[in-house]
Amino acid sequence: MNSSTEADHGAASSDDAAVAGAPEKASAAVPGPPAERGVPKWRRTLRPYLLIVPALLLTGGILYPFGLGLYYTVFDFAASKPQPDFVGLENYRRIFTDSSFWDSAWVTVLYAVGAAAVETVLGVAVALLLHRSTLVGRVLEKVLILPLMIAPVIAAIIWKLMLQPSVGVVNHLLRPFGLGGVQWTDTPTGALLSSIAVDVWVYTPFVAILALAGLRSLPASPFEAAAVDGAGWWFTFRKLTMPMLWPYVLVAVIFRFMDSLKVFDIIYALTEGGPGDSTVVLQIRAYLEAIRFQRYSFGLSYMIVLWAVVYLAAMVLVRYLGRIQNRAAEVPK
Amino acid sequence: MDMHGHLGHDRRRFLALAAAASSVPLLSACGAGFGGGDSRSDGSAADDVTGSFDWRRHKGTTVRALLNKHPYTDALIADLKAFTAKTGIKVEYDVFPEDNYFDKLTVDLSSGRASYDIFMLGAYMVWQYGPPGWLEDLGPWMRNESATGAEWDQDDFLPSLLEGTQWSLKAGTPLGQGGQYALPWGWEANVVAYNMEVFDKLGLRPAESFDELRELAGTIKRKAPGAGFDGMYGVAVRGSRSWATIHPGFMTMFSRYKLKDFTVDGESLKPAMNSPEAITFTRDWADMVKKGGPPSWTSYTWYQCSSDLGAKKAGMLFDADTAAYFQAVKGASPAAGKIAFHPGPKGPDGSLATNMWIWSLGMNAKSEKKSAAWLFLQWATGKEHLRKGAIEYNHIDPVRKSVSEDPAYRDKMSELPGFIETFEAVQDQTRIQFTPQEQFFDATTSWASALQEIYGGKSAGPVLNGLADDLASKVG
Numbered sequence: 179m180n181s182s183t184e185a186d187h188g189a190a191s192s193d194d195a196a197v198a199g200a201p202e203k204a205s206a207a208v209p210g211p212p213a214e215r216g217v218p219k220w221r222r223t224l225r226p227y228l229l230i231v232p233a234l235l236l237t238g239g240i241l242y243p244f245g246l247g248l249y250y251t252v253f254d255f256a257a258s259k260p261q262p263d264f265v266g267l268e269n270y271r272r273i274f275t276d277s278s279f280w281d282s283a284w285v286t287v288l289y290a291v292g293a294a295a296v297e298t299v300l301g302v303a304v305a306l307l308l309h310r311s312t313l314v315g316r317v318l319e320k321v322l323i324l325p326l327m328i329a330p331v332i333a334a335i336i337w338k339l340m341l342q343p344s345v346g347v348v349n350h351l352l353r354p355f356g357l358g359g360v361q362w363t364d365t366p367t368g369a370l371l372s373s374i375a376v377d378v379w380v381y382t383p384f385v386a387i388l389a390l391a392g393l394r395s396l397p398a399s400p401f402e403a404a405a406v407d408g409a410g411w412w413f414t415f416r417k418l419t420m421p422m423l424w425p426y427v428l429v430a431v432i433f434r435f436m437d438s439l440k441v442f443d444i445i446y447a448l449t450e451g452g453p454g455d456s457t458v459v460l461q462i463r464a465y466l467e468a469i470r471f472q473r474y475s476f477g478l479s480y481m482i483v484l485w486a487v488v489y490l491a492a493m494v495l496v497r498y499l500g501r502i503q504n505r506a507a508e509v510p511k
Numbered sequence: 512m513d514m515h516g517h518l519g520h521d522r523r524r525f526l527a528l529a530a531a532a533s534s535v536p537l538l539s540a541c542g543a544g545f546g547g548g549d550s551r552s553d554g555s556a557a558d559d560v561t562g563s564f565d566w567r568r569h570k571g572t573t574v575r576a577l578l579n580k581h582p583y584t585d586a587l588i589a590d591l592k593a594f595t596a597k598t599g600i601k602v603e604y605d606v607f608p609e610d611n612y613f614d615k616l617t618v619d620l621s622s623g624r625a626s627y628d629i630f631m632l633g634a635y636m637v638w639q640y641g642p643p644g645w646l647e648d649l650g651p652w653m654r655n656e657s658a659t660g661a662e663w664d665q666d667d668f669l670p671s672l673l674e675g676t677q678w679s680l681k682a683g684t685p686l687g688q689g690g691q692y693a694l695p696w697g698w699e700a701n702v703v704a705y706n707m708e709v710f711d712k713l714g715l716r717p718a719e720s721f722d723e724l725r726e727l728a729g730t731i732k733r734k735a736p737g738a739g740f741d742g743m744y745g746v747a748v749r750g751s752r753s754w755a756t757i758h759p760g761f762m763t764m765f766s767r768y769k770l771k772d773f774t775v776d777g778e779s780l781k782p783a784m785n786s787p788e789a790i791t792f793t794r795d796w797a798d799m800v801k802k803g804g805p806p807s808w809t810s811y812t813w814y815q816c817s818s819d820l821g822a823k824k825a826g827m828l829f830d831a832d833t834a835a836y837f838q839a840v841k842g843a844s845p846a847a848g849k850i851a852f853h854p855g856p857k858g859p860d861g862s863l864a865t866n867m868w869i870w871s872l873g874m875n876a877k878s879e880k881k882s883a884a885w886l887f888l889q890w891a892t893g894k895e896h897l898r899k900g901a902i903e904y905n906h907i908d909p910v911r912k913s914v915s916e917d918p919a920y921r922d923k924m925s926e927l928p929g930f931i932e933t934f935e936a937v938q939d940q941t942r943i944q945f946t947p948q949e950q951f952f953d954a955t956t957s958w959a960s961a962l963q964e965i966y967g968g969k970s971a972g973p974v975l976n977g978l979a980d981d982l983a984s985k986v987g
Binding site: 257258260338341342343344345359361362363364365366369448449450451452453454455466469470471472474 | 614617618621639640642643644742744751752753805806807808809810824949950952953956959960961963964966967969
């Protein structure tokens with residue numbers, strides 16, 4: 179409405195200028211908002227294209243190396259083979275017939291599902307607690323984001339020291355309970371769970387903040403109506419809060435799940451993929467192949483496979499998010 | 512047609528695509544590209560240097576160096592003014608911590624650019640960086656009297672060190688043949704350092720055999736905490752899932768048992784770390800770590816091992832002598848003044864075969880300032896700087912005979928019980944004990960992974976056989 183009013187006003191002003199014998203150039207201006215008056219047509223035509231240049235550059239900055247990476251995967255490019263041969267899909271065949279890949283894929287999925295699930299449950303729980311406007315809640319809300327301000331690799335190094343069995347603070351605190359001798363990262367299960375725990379420590383606040391924002395944006399009227407009808411806390415939570423909150427939670431889940439599928443820093447800093455190959459996720463294997471062992475094409479093929487996995491997972495989750503959003507929109511507000 | 516739904520769907524798909532795609536450019540943007548190092552010329556740039564040798568031939572030039580954070584580097588940087596005063600060449604340098612130094616160097620060299628003219632590398636890296644043509648063969652420079660001053664004195668280097676950085680670039684061929692792809696600058700022998708205090712209190716003596724070492728490690732872990740050494744365990748050895756776990760104590764003891772990583776069969780390599788003797792040794796090593804090693808061993812790097820010796824958490828350290836030296840010097844740690852050195856257990860036939868790490872300096876084959884870079888390499892590996900580094904700084908383990916025999920150096924090092932005796936006992940048998948081959952880092956990382964699995968309780972035989980099968984297809 180505002181824009182049309184301004185347009186009308188602008189047109190009227192142009193007419194006035196013509197009557198007053200204003201220069202021909204000004205009277206020839208196309209009707210539009212006052213700010214547009216006197217702006218040459220070529221600039222107005224060009225402006226939309228200029229506005230999308232940053233987006234195009236950003237997209238190109240992602241897609242060019244992606245395309246280049248994809249291109250390399252059909253060669254056998256390595257430090258030992260600087261003039262590579264075209265090998266078609268051989269790198270992918272090697273990956274899919276190698277048991278190491280399936281081991282890594284399994285560890286990657288376990289990690290991503292475990293981390294995303296725990297972070298979601300904890301994040302929503304924290305958000306529900308903080309939603310009550312108490313002094314403690316307001317203070318904790320500020321403190322909550324502190325782990326997010328620490329680089330994950332630094333967090334992993336800090337936790338590595340804290341989990342050190344002989345001098346780490348975690349075992350020191352557990353010692354009175356007879357648990358001072360736990361070797362956190364020395365067993366395959368312990369190493370995976372420790373890695374997930376660090377991820378949870380870093381990223382639960384992210385989920386909590388998104389969920390808290392969602393909670394605060396929910397309309398008050400359905401809750402007031404439920405209270406008038408005498409609905410209990412559990413009923414309200416199950417039938418009102420969660421259905422309306424789901425779109426926000428799912429956004430957090432999508433981010434965390436996709437990020438966890440691509441995890442590198444936390445695991446590499448904590449276990450380097452060990453003990454054995456027990457925490458070698460796909461990203462670590464790709465790094466080892468491409469950077470450490472300098473088999474570039476093979477490492478990139480791993481990355482493309484990982485990309486495909488993340489893409490498919492994102493497709494499914496985003497589609498589900500759309501459905502949830504539609505369903506939430508049906509809840510009376 | 513549901514235009515809104517269609518656009519919404521596409522937008523979502525694009526978002527998903529973009530988010531996922533962001534993971535892939537990580538690698539392709541790292542600088543790896545075809546042509547990263549294939550244009551090797553047969554003629555060396557050293558041939559262009561003629562006339563009489565002149566340190567000031569390139570005054571006004573700036574060379575760039577990539578360095579790893581290390582006490583040897585500190586000594587070099589502290590003395591750089593002397594180089595600039597002598598040559599008129601300015602040195603710009605970047606120093607990176609060891610954790611990501613080699614990734615940085617690898618990416619930089621593989622990009623085919625000459626970002627750095629000179630860099631630090633280990634002798635093992637010659638096997639990785641040499642075949643793609645990233646390293647300048649320094650042999651022609653060493654042989655050219657116009658480029659190399661007489662006082663540089665090649666014969667003064669310990670022969671095994673120069674040989675350790677010379678290779679024919681052919682897998683399985685012994686070191687000491689072919690191009691000189693780096694110059695030794697500092698080295699580290701893998702020997703045993705121990706806490707004299709706990710040894711005295713428990714009435715122990717350094718182990719002379721591997722069986723004794725295993726027994727000793729277990730004894731210290733059992734008895735030391737009750738003797739006033741709270742939380743002390745027996746022996747600190749590396750255990751992280753990294754190639755660096757294999758090369759120090761493990762490879763040294765492995766070699767003293769006359770065991771091999773690979774056997775050379777004509778033109779191919781056959782993994783030998785699964786021979787019956789190697790399986791027994793590896794099982795015993797893992798057993799020693801379980802009974803007398805550090806808690807959380809699978810995360811142990813040289814840093815934790817060294818720190819534990821200094822903090823009196825470890826009774827012994829089987830690792831690089833420098834890792835113990837930097838805890839042993841006065842005021843460096845709670846254990847300073849109480850750390851002694853010993854060659855470590857002998858093999859069944861009395862062998863003191865020792866594996867070593869050689870910190871070396873190399874030249875980028877793509878450098879456009881090779882002649883100036885060579886002057887820098889000569890100076891950094893020359894008698895004057897290395898003597899100063901060894902005596903005034905902490906550039907210990909000299910690569911030059913003249914420095915190791917220097918009375919001032921021997922005086923300084925004699926403050927550390929057993930250091931010079933150990934150095935001299937192992938020196939003749941210290942060399943790189945691995946078989947040179949391009950897949951060294953893959954092979955040793957997998958080997959460390961296998962060692963972790965055996966430590967975790969898996970049977971050594973099947974694990975090492977699986978490793979050998981895997982490596983046979985990659986290396987053979």
